[in-house]
Amino acid sequence: MRYVIFSDVHANLEALERVLAHAARAQPDAYVCLGDVVGYGPNPNECVARVRDLGAGTVAGNHDRAAVGAVDLGRFSPVARAAIEWTQGALDPAARAWLAALPLRRDVGGCLAVHGSPRDPIEEYLLDLPGALANFAAEPFACCFVGHTHVPGAFALEPDGRVGATELPPGSAVRLRPEVRYLINVGSVGQPRDGDPRASYLVFDDRAATVTLRRVPYALEKTQAKIAAVALPPLLAERLAIGR
Secondary structure, eight states: OEEEEEOOOTTOHHHHHHHHHHHGGGOOSEEEEOSOOSSSSSOHHHHHHHHHHHTOEEOOOHHHHHHTTOSOGGGSOHHHHHHHHHHHHHOOHHHHHHHHTOOSOEEETTEEEOSSOSSOTTTOOOOSHHHHHHHHHHOOOSEEEEOSSSOOEEEEEOTTSOEEEEOOOTTOEEEOOTTSEEEEEOOOSSOOOSSOOSEEEEEEETTTTEEEEEEEOOOHHHHHHHHHHTTOOHHHHHGGGTTO
16 A cells, blocks of 8 residues: 655644645555644644544644643643644634544554654654664564654664664655664654755555655745734744744
């Protein structure tokens, strides 16, 4: 099967619609969302409805859990907390119920799918080799897809125990070797943080054993105007233009 896998929409409807339109060209068999459908952005209900109606297999992210009162807001930065509090007031009952029911993990073509990490699906950021190695040791997955950091890339565990970081060049199919284990970050739709403001998503072909990162521009100025209109913190609009 061919899967379109995306994460960290963060209530950015313009980015989500652009990603889904672009991803349709791959003629996917299924869609997977790795969480944080809401938070930061101005269209939480619309993004929930779009992901829900798409039938995407979705897991919960930390912002999704916080938006329904299941995570302590003291864990968030002041800007993130302000956005979550706004989101809590903006969510309609249907969106709230859908978010509250999201599982923490899913199977995707024989691979694990979580928001943060295998050992801590909600909170842990996979940022470095020691963290990757600890997660490879925690569970016997062959491949795991994650989001949360908003930075695409991968960690690979070789048969001899060496762990290395692997880039995912946009547009290039990367073959997953059967003897190697992988942690693959699909980046962010709604708020990239790798210095590239374009939305990010991944195509996973389990028959060909390949992953292909895709980057697409979107009308971020429209999202910025919406953020200002609902009086969310200005930083949330500013960072969209620089991918940070």
